Amino acid sequence: MNFQLTEEQRLLKQTVRDIAQKEIKPRAAEVEASGEFPWANMRALARAGVVGLTIPVEFEGQGGTLFDAVLALDEVAQACYVTAMALLGEIGVQSQVIAHYASPAQKERILPRVARGEWMLAICMTEPDHGSDVGSLRTNAVRDGDHYVVSGRKMLISRADVAEVFVTYTRFDGVPGHKGVGAMLIDRGTPGLEVTERYATLGGEYLFGVAFEGCRVPADHVLVKEDGFKKMMSAFNGQRCLNAAITLGQAQAAFDEALRYAQDRKQFGQPIASFQGLQWMLADMAIELDAARLLIYRAAANATSGFPSVVEAAMAKTFSNEMAIRVTNQALQIFGGYGYLKAFPVERYLRGARFGAVGGGTPQIQRNLIAARLLGRRSAVRGE
Numbered sequence: 001m002n003f004q005l006t007e008e009q010r011l012l013k014q015t016v017r018d019i020a021q022k023e024i025k026p027r028a029a030e031v032e033a034s035g036e037f038p039w040a041n042m043r044a045l046a047r048a049g050v051v052g053l054t055i056p057v058e059f060e061g062q063g064g065t066l067f068d069a070v071l072a073l074d075e076v077a078q079a080c081y082v083t084a085m086a087l088l089g090e091i092g093v094q095s096q097v098i099a100h101y102a103s104p105a106q107k108e109r110i111l112p113r114v115a116r117g118e119w120m121l122a123i124c125m126t127e128p129d130h131g132s133d134v135g136s137l138r139t140n141a142v143r144d145g146d147h148y149v150v151s152g153r154k155m156l157i158s159r160a161d162v163a164e165v166f167v168t169y170t171r172f173d174g175v176p177g178h179k180g181v182g183a184m185l186i187d188r189g190t191p192g193l194e195v196t197e198r199y200a201t202l203g204g205e206y207l208f209g210v211a212f213e214g215c216r217v218p219a220d221h222v223l224v225k226e227d228g229f230k231k232m233m234s235a236f237n238g239q240r241c242l243n244a245a246i247t248l249g250q251a252q253a254a255f256d257e258a259l260r261y262a263q264d265r266k267q268f269g270q271p272i273a274s275f276q277g278l279q280w281m282l283a284d285m286a287i288e289l290d291a292a293r294l295l296i297y298r299a300a301a302n303a304t305s306g307f308p309s310v311v312e313a314a315m316a317k318t319f320s321n322e323m324a325i326r327v328t329n330q331a332l333q334i335f336g337g338y339g340y341l342k343a344f345p346v347e348r349y350l351r352g353a354r355f356g357a358v359g360g361g362t363p364q365i366q367r368n369l370i371a372a373r374l375l376g377r378r379s380a381v382r383g384e
């Protein structure tokens, strides 16, 4: 077992760090305040090959691994949460399921444009009445000649304002239970597809409601039908590692700020870092950060074909999500009253860290998955 990054991994991390720290971080507060999709940051990342990092080389990507994506997202998240969430769509599960399951024509049509940073992707899984219980979703696709007619509603969808392609989980022909669930690609501009709501969030990005009303989708746009739910949820384990990497980045950035501040800020005639109460706080934060990073690295390094094991991904996500809430909160505490001000960056990291434990499968659901494996039970979430 080797705990060192390879030379290529170090180079990738440094390349992304340079862009993130020099170009993206200085704009982070402005990007959040604008409420706009961070196009300029995404273009900078696309130019450096980061947007197409995990897209196969034959489709103009870099052919990178899930581990590479973890390294990149951690760095981008340390600079700007909103940009990390924008990048998650292209570097994550959407492009992976297209690369694995789409027809050759669809891969050729979509992936190069994503790699170039021209097309964004959305994933539409959550519904108004089915969040954690995704296997019960109601959106339905009915075959009609060489098309499917799709109807349903999705909720809490990232990037629906800018996405060109919506990777949509849908039931096929009304077949009940997990067996009936698969996924298809639905293009922006398809008659009947409408972005219905726009919600401001704690972290600063926007989430959307999406309606499909009698959308006619060519049969060639079906991603998976047979074993569709299992395949989509296996791919989603990669997204859990990436979600964890974003919360790790929030915690790391907050910790770095707090470590600096504790050495600069003086009270009672000495730096506050000289007080043992704060030293132990900093030591605990450093332990937690390392533990989360190692769990995420393990899950990503063990991934086969980009898809990690359900248990390793669930452990990494749960620990990193909850760690980030604790660590960013402690960082704010070290800043005292100044931590509470928007003029200082730690409150932004605290808000950014909070998304992980509610998005992409909650820690409660991850614990259910881990326990199901421990106890040899079937998992309702994965349809096994």
Ligand SMILES: Cc1cc2nc3c(=O)[nH]c(=O)nc-3n(C[C@H](O)[C@H](O)[C@H](O)COP(=O)(O)OP(=O)(O)OC[C@H]3O[C@@H](n4cnc5c(N)ncnc54)[C@H](O)[C@@H]3O)c2cc1C
Binding pocket: 122, 123, 124, 125, 126, 130, 131, 132, 133, 155, 156, 157, 158, 159, 201, 207, 355, 358, 359, 360, 361, 362, 363, 364, 365, 368
């Ligand atoms: C920032 C962000 C971005 C998102 N982006 C997307 C996206 O792009 N696409 C998409 O499809 N969705 C997206 N989501 C939605 C997200 O995946 C859901 O919020 C999540 O799956 C939880 O579903 P829910 O909100 O309906 O909560 P619910 O499922 O209603 O859960 C409510 C509470 O009950 C708990 N709970 C539920 N079932 C159980 C159980 N069996 N055992 C124990 N506890 C349980 C949950 O842990 C939670 O605490 C996003 C969410 C956020 C916050």
